[in-house]
Amino acid sequence: MGRDLRDSFRVSFITSDGAVPIASVTELLAGVQFRPVWDGASISPDCAQFPLVYVDWHEGHGFVFQCYENEDSWSDFLVTSRSFSPPSIEIELGGQALERWPRQLFVSAELAIQALIHFLDCGKLDPALAWIGIDAFPREILWDSREGREAWERANPRKE
Secondary structure, eight states, X not given: OHHHHHHHEEEEOTTSSSOEEOSOXXXXXXXXXXXXXTSOEEEEETTOSOSEEEEEEETTTEEEEEEESSTTOOOEEEESOSSOOOOOEEEEOTXXXXXXEOGGGXXXXXXXXXXXXXXXXXXXXXXXXXXXXXXXXXXXXXXXXXXXXXHHHHHSOOOO
């Protein structure tokens, strides 16, 4: 099943014209590092929405690797540990919210490569790695509405 399933997956980006086959996991992840954080990779089979992986790069922190095995699953995140530090890394969620997440949700290229190879071969989370559900890690919400964003930006002006 591995090779046939792997060949069915495609990657797309917000800024791309369409989904393309995945030639190399290493090259794909290296390419994600050169894209804006809001233009992460979306990976799914050619003619289906699931299974699905989102992966993006956060400079100085690592990859965020989010997986949905099927349409009924809550998403799971690849983590370096299931013991979490206090939320300290800011992550903007599609312009809809700004949160702080623990550093354990930002993984190395090596972990991302291992997780993505297994996902492409099996369409599932790699059971040898540590995963956490979207609702099971500590986070701090800085804002989650337009009004909240505007108030936060007034209180925290950008330093240029």
